[in-house]
Amino acid sequence: MFKKGKVSVIVPIYKVEKYIYRCLESIISQSYKDIEIILVDDGSPDNCGKIADHYQEIDQRIKVIHKENGGLSDARNFGMKEVTGEFTMFVDSDDWLEKDAIKVMINKIVKYKADVVQSAFYYAYEEQLLFDQRYYKQDNPPDIINNQLLMKELVINEKVKNFAWGKLYRSEIISGISFKKGVLFEDVFWAHQVMHRVEKFVLVNQPLYYYYQRDDSIVANYTPKNLDIIKGLIERHKFIERYYQNLAELSHKNILKMCLIHYNLLILNRKKDKSGIHRRNVQSYIRDNYTSFKKAISNDKELKGQLFLFSIHPFLLLLFLAVRKGLRRIKFLEKNEGLKRVEV
Template structure:
């Protein structure tokens, strides 16, 4: 049994998968299992995974039909073994001491979840992103996921026993699927620790921008994601309000940009968020104002205005 399982969902990653896997092979901590989940990738990603598995017995490859990143993460979670798990995306990479220091912190504090800082990398620019909660309490961290903390599963080492059977990646949702998973884990009331250091490099590329392009399918997933967040947070009104303020304006913006909802459907799904839209300080006043007007009869008037926004 390895101490840590590392889950990497792989899709169209042949251009950068080597960098990701090599950074894991370079870990100073060696008691790990790497699960490469080939999500039906049409390029050479699957072959690259197989090549690595032949070289190192700690690497296991799982080939599956394409189902999106959420299904790939879930398959990795289902196949994981050992005490802790962590996720790494195939276009990113990690520092050599990441597993050693996160695992040691987990053991020292008997922690179920260890959070660390991370870097964003874009071309030659690198930014350090602080992820320290104001308090190491699951309710505080849950609240701050809609403030200054990032709902990623890649900067968090998590004990499997604390979430097994209680936290899963959502079917059919491939946006914010890691945020939904993190919320489920935090609702299991884990003991949380934090390391004041960045180990994870999140690469921002033109491919990222293309993959996040707005589509009708993405807008429908956004709405499904919003409803799932509501169902998870229904018993915590403070966090629910913050989620609305942070999430609703952008979901509405993307929905209007795709023209995928008619006026009645849009009003039916978004009118109830009026008061949260106007009180939100997470988005610009112009976006908030347009979103508010769109839910009180000005939907068609607002469509061309939203189209002009980035």
């Protein structure tokens, strides 16, 4: 039985000794006090386990679980088993919260009798914060979203994000839905199953979550394992076709966009795909689904052009994207504006 009004905060911990203090201090300092903090030490080889134990000693709301390393999904699944609160929140251990984050989200989920509340967030860098003003308007009231619109927004992944973090869930909504183990981008495999159960979703335009951006370059650190995101989108697409047929073309469009992005990343990381098997797999998938993709992007001039170039030869698309990037760099073409710098 979940305790009414209580919020369970799950924090998976692995090799984040540099960031963990900031994260935990932001949680224990929340203005909303009826919380339990479940720290899952996922076999971290640094001092994270000891740091977690120290916080458990000084704050009785904290419970620490030590386990063998199993990845982020496994750590979250362990944490979910310990939840006793009416509501659940996930916080990644290198991120942090505004002081009133939980209070604001609790007020909204109760006021609107919602199943899930999502807040806007900052992209947090060492020297700056960026706020995406394309999709969130800080002065606007909350958006109240029903299930059909919610699933559409989830597929678009602009206002409603696939991320597990940054949301407050009624614990019963996520009960029994585990994160898929052994994959990257585990949230893509998970979020649609949760949102399928949601009748009312509230989007708070006020940024309450700090999403930390490490200096790691996606190009420099790219591996074929990143292709898990395409697997997740394909798995979700089958779900969409079954329950939300009207969104199937939109889903296909996003899969195509992701395939093209990752094909180019594989080209830029040819040493990590020496045999070319991953590039061939992506190319084959696009070819096998070409008719469906073409139909799905019939109203998207830019994506139609990219698919056309790719179908002639993938390197034509790569050349086009490189030239466009160069033109934007010299300001011949306009850049896509939207991320507003916020003074720290």
